[in-house]
Amino acid sequence: MDLTEILNCLTFDKHPDLLVGIETSDDAGVYRLTPEIALIQTLDFFTPIVNDPYDFGRIAATNAFSDVYAMGGKPLTAMNIVCFPIKELDKDTLRAILQGGLEVIHKAGAVMVGGHSVEDRELKYGLSVTGIVHPDKILTNAGAKPGDLLILTKPLGTGILSTALKGGKLNEKQTCNLTELMATLNKDAAEVMTDIGVNACTDITGFGLLGHALEIAKASNVSIRIYSDKVPVISDAIEFASMGMIPEGSHLNQKFCRQYLDISPELDPITGDILADAQTSGGLLISVPEEKSKQLLNGLIERKTPAAKVIGEVFSEPKGVIQIR
Amino acid sequence: MIVDARGYGCPKPVLMAEEALSKITEGGIEILVDNEASANNLKRFAAKNNFYSDVIKEENFWCVRIVKGYVCEIPAEEYKEKKPGKDLFLVIATDTIGKEEELGRILMKAYFETMKAYKELPDAIFFLNTGVKITTVDNEILPIIKEIEEMGVEIFTCGTCLKFFNLESELKVGFRGTTNHLVEGIKEFKKTVWVG
Known part of the structure; x- marks a missing residue:
């Protein structure tokens, strides 16, 4: 991990009100303002992953909100981050992207307060999002406890499908389904989860289910067992994975994680590809005490989150290891 | 035919291979790629289409050979089953062969080197006890094991042993x-060879 190495060379200030910093690979930074209110700050932006500018705006914005939801917070404000090749693309494209972003901001119940744009050869868009959370109710990677169940709120496979899209392999319906999945906010899942009260949460993005589960296993000092046949997967993802439509990031995730994996002998390589698939705007991975799991699942189903499945369990040993069964 | 897909990211090399193969009814192509991810994707693509494939690792690129058509005499299923074979299961329970330890380590290295050179490979290797040093901190034998893995051999290392030697990371x-692999391996493979 190059970035980790670089960050390790830097010394960061400690502050009594900095409740979540960069040390635990969490989704956002959290700073206590008062005994009741802590500020959550995050930003995320990337290059287009779908062709339609409006859809790209929606997806990038949805993805940026995800970190606030994963921390158990409520987003308040958002700012645009734009890198735009003004000489090559017309203004309507940028307008469509910003329009898509704005609609998501409104859906999230937040307000747009500004932004910044620079000229760049490659188009990039995203948001900086600020939210709040009660300091005692922050959800991090570090709270998972042995006996917890793990629940996932969106199916895996957006990395594989996006690669297939890039390769011209998706039909209109598949493209549309993929777009809507990535443009679905984790708002409903987060609201259900914070109402009930859970132990830990993260959103599944670039490191895939395996990478993010590993972050929880390490930060919480627990072992995570994933039941691969229980994991929700976009219906065409297995087909496209077996056709070789797997993004490089997913292969790298698998390579990075495997020293921490304890896999069952009969796991087939395509399942591994799916579990490690780098997600864009993926769902929440929630670690919930077993006695609350039914309530959480019912809540998620009622709010129609894209998936609501128990995919694994938390054990005390072997610590920092993902067991795949 | 050689398809030079170096410099391209996923999924372009797969698309280039697909196009090249669509132009021939039978025969082989070689696709050159400069990232391991694309080499893996090409293997998936070939398996899916029941084409034979193998990967040769060069200094700074991978050459993936895909053969179309010639396998028609061998039923596809049979062919697929042969790939992740279940013939020989090798268990390495030591980091040294025989009593004299220094000599034993030289022999261990020579054993893997010879195995690689003659391509007389097991289908899976399970390292345990002091054998786990080979897959973790042994700088001499480790590169050979990595190459053997790239040649399609499944490599497992005992988790309990890693923990015991504090080599988990x-x-x-x-x-x-886990011991499951060991028990299942011995049961499923035609032959198990235990060293140490």
Whole structure:
């Protein structure tokens, strides 16, 4: 991990009100303002992953909100981050992207307060999002406890499908389904989860289910067992994975994680590809005490989150290891 | 035919291979790629289409050979089953062969080198006890094991042993394994060879 190495060379200030910093690979930074209110700050932006500018705006914005939801917070404000090749693309494209972003901001119940744009050869868009959370109710990677169940709120496979899209392999319906999945906010899942009260949460993005589960296993000092046949997967993802439509990031995730994996002998390589698939705007991975799991699942189903499945369990040993069964 | 897909990211090399293969009814092509991800994707693509494939690792690129058509005499299923074979299961329970330890380590290295050179490979190797040093901190044998893995051999290292030697974060090749792998391996493979 190059970035980790670089960050390790830097010394960061400690502050009594900095409740979540960069040390635990969490989704956002959290700073206590008062005994009741802590500020959550995050930003995320990337290059287009779908062709339609409006859809790209929606997806990038949805993805940026995800970190606030994963921390158990409520987003308040958002700012645009734009890198735009003004000489090559017309203004309507940028307008469509910003329009898509704005609609998501409104859906999230937040307000747009500004932004910044620079000229760049490659188009990039995203948001900086600020939210709040009660300091005692922050959800991090570090709270998972042995006996917890793990629940996932969106199916895996957006990395594989996006690669297939890039390769011209998706039909209109598949493209549309993929777009809507990535443009679905984790708002409903987060609201259900914070109402009930859970132990830990993260959103599944670039490191895939395996990478993010590993972050929880390490930060919480627990072992995570994933039941691969229980994991929700976009219906065409297995087909496209077996056709070789797997993004490089997913292969790298698998390579990075495997020293921490304890896999069952009969796991087939395509399942591994799916579990490690780098997600864009993926769902929440929630670690919930077993006695609350039914309530959480019912809540998620009622709010129609894209998936609501128990995919694994938390054990005390072997610590920092993902067991795949 | 050689398809030079170096410089391209996923999924372009697969698309280039697909196009090249669509133009021939039978025969082989070689696709050159400069990232391991694309080499893996090409293997998936070939398996899916029941084409034979193998990967040769060169200094700074991979050459993936895909053969179309010639396998028609061998039923596809049979062919697929042969790939992740279940013939020989090798268990390495030591980091040294025989009594004299220094000599034993030289012999261990020579054993893997010879195995690689003659391509007389097992289908899976399970490292346990002091054998786990080979897949973690042994700088001499480790590169050979990595190459053997790239040649299609499944590598497992005992998790309990890693923990015992405090080498859990040092595993550099293959997967963590459990005694399940050992028990299943001995049961499923035609032959098990135990060293140490």
